[in-house]
Amino acid sequence: MRPPGSPDAGALVAGLVLVALGAVLLLDRLEVLDLRFGTLAPIACAAVGAVLLASGLSRRDGQG
Amino acid sequence: MDTPHNDPNQPQSPIGGPAHDPDPTAPTVEQSAGAAGDEPRRLTRSRTDRVLGGVCGGVARYFGIDPVIARIVAVGMVLLGGAGVLLYLAALLLVPSDPALGGIGTAPATSDRSRTLGIVVVVVLLLFTWPFLLGGGFLLAGILVPIAVLAVVGLVIWWFVSGASPEGEPREIAKQALFGIGALIACGAIFTGGFIAAAAGGGAVAAGLVIAAGLALVVGAFAGRVRWLVLPALSLAMGVGIVAAAGIDFDGGFGERDYRPASASDIRDRYELAGGELVVDLRGTDLPAGDTPLTLDVGMGEATVLVPEDVCVASRAEIGIGLIEVFDRENAGADVDWEDLPRAANGNSRVVLDAEVGMGHVQVLHDAPVRDDFGSDGRFNRSFDDRNGGANAGCEASTLSAVGR
Numbered sequence: 001m002r003p004p005g006s007p008d009a010g011a012l013v014a015g016l017v018l019v020a021l022g023a024v025l026l027l028d029r030l031e032v033l034d035l036r037f038g039t040l041a042p043i044a045c046a047a048v049g050a051v052l053l054a055s056g057l058s059r060r061d062g063q064g
Numbered sequence: 065m066d067t068p069h070n071d072p073n074q075p076q077s078p079i080g081g082p083a084h085d086p087d088p089t090a091p092t093v094e095q096s097a098g099a100a101g102d103e104p105r106r107l108t109r110s111r112t113d114r115v116l117g118g119v120c121g122g123v124a125r126y127f128g129i130d131p132v133i134a135r136i137v138a139v140g141m142v143l144l145g146g147a148g149v150l151l152y153l154a155a156l157l158l159v160p161s162d163p164a165l166g167g168i169g170t171a172p173a174t175s176d177r178s179r180t181l182g183i184v185v186v187v188v189l190l191l192f193t194w195p196f197l198l199g200g201g202f203l204l205a206g207i208l209v210p211i212a213v214l215a216v217v218g219l220v221i222w223w224f225v226s227g228a229s230p231e232g233e234p235r236e237i238a239k240q241a242l243f244g245i246g247a248l249i250a251c252g253a254i255f256t257g258g259f260i261a262a263a264a265g266g267g268a269v270a271a272g273l274v275i276a277a278g279l280a281l282v283v284g285a286f287a288g289r290v291r292w293l294v295l296p297a298l299s300l301a302m303g304v305g306i307v308a309a310a311g312i313d314f315d316g317g318f319g320e321r322d323y324r325p326a327s328a329s330d331i332r333d334r335y336e337l338a339g340g341e342l343v344v345d346l347r348g349t350d351l352p353a354g355d356t357p358l359t360l361d362v363g364m365g366e367a368t369v370l371v372p373e374d375v376c377v378a379s380r381a382e383i384g385i386g387l388i389e390v391f392d393r394e395n396a397g398a399d400v401d402w403e404d405l406p407r408a409a410n411g412n413s414r415v416v417l418d419a420e421v422g423m424g425h426v427q428v429l430h431d432a433p434v435r436d437d438f439g440s441d442g443r444f445n446r447s448f449d450d451r452n453g454g455a456n457a458g459c460e461a462s463t464l465s466a467v468g469r
Contacts, residue, residue, distance in 0.1 A: 015284075018301065022274030025271035025304050026275065029304075037309045055291070
């Protein structure tokens with residue numbers, strides 16, 4: 001268990017990543033950006049990687 | 065494999081075979097249960113009723129059947145492609161032997177976790193190799209391999225959501241895998257919902273939901289366990305993201321559309337189809353000299369343009385994921401940007417094709433025969449023989465680009 005008062009790092013990073021991802025998608029839908037697979041694929045991989053990394057590190061540190 | 069071992073001390077069944085535990089010194093199920101309270105009965109290899117490793121003796125005792133039956137089944141599985149060999153080896157490695165004499169309830173040599181991991185690995189390997197050993201090859205592999213992959217994915221999802229490694233009795237592990245598969249199905253439904261919503265014009269709302277889920281996770285990170293929200297939110301984001309990247313929209317409806325305009329003035333400004341098959345047949349169209357624009361917008365599916373041989377075709381296309389074939393030229397992949405703008409030869413007509421396809425196939429053919437038939441599945445099939453697609457012969461040869469050759 002994580003110490004009282006400290007955030008769940010995995011959930012925190014995942015939340016921030018999702019906010020950023022949602023913002024990119026919203027900008028595309030509003031035609032501010034023009035997303036293509038060539039740009040979306042690295043973004044998606046980075047998002048999933050960041051979530052997994054944060055989850056793994058928080059578990060290793062006993063926060064999971 | 066094991067053969068019956070004649071133990072003068074063991075009870076005999078009325079038909080002559082040992083009916084129960086052939087090893088009077090080994091702990092029986094009842095003894096083990098009595099010694100360890102509610103501890104579940106344990107599958108062990110018999111120390112006395114054995115030929116090789118006591119696997120068949122142990123299995124027979126576990127299920128309360130005659131060991132001869134277990135041995136016959138084992139030999140049968142060996143003859144049916146060799147799966148019995150693998151199973152026997154797996155049991156030899158993973159099933160502990162009977163406790164030493166007088167050592168009722170002795171702990172197994174390996175820890176529960178490592179044995180569980182070993183069991184999972186061996187089961188997955190068996191599921192992968194069994195179809196080939198049985199001679200079913202890809203037929204059986206087409207069923208068992210996806211099941212194996214699904215089980216592993218289910219356990220990974222369980223690990224991610226629960227934060228705990230899959231361990232415990234096989235029944236518990238199966239429950240965890242089923243939970244993970246259920247979560248996977250739910251995420252698939254959310255992905256599909258996000259995909260449909262975005263393609264139908266609700267992408268901004270779906271993106272807003274992703275942001276809201278992200279904010280909920282940030283807040284929840286300080287308050288409690290909200291990690292379960294990550295997978296559904298990511299699934300939603302992926303559904304919206306694919307629609308955004310492919311440029312899919314659901315304008316134009318679904319199904320098969322077949323247009324045969326009689327003259328250039330009958331050609332629509334834009335042919336749209338959300339999903340399905342779109343055919344624009346210009347072979348009977350009275351096309352004037354000069355350029356005739358043709359615009360196609362297909363969300364998911366196939367768009368086919370048929371033109372006479374003396375008509376030159378200039379083409380531009382944007383395809384999210386898919387393939388474009390303009391006569392003998394083609395390009396395929398993700399983010400396909402296609403442009404081939406030859407000039408018409410000798411005052412021929414030129415069709416200027418502008419196509420947008422999210423996911424699918426665009427093809428331009430000359431007088432390709434349409435083959436209508438009923439397939440072996442009894443369903444109506446229509447396909448075009450693209451081997452007769454020909455070349456862009458109505459254009460000046462020197463202006464034909466090398467794109468897609």
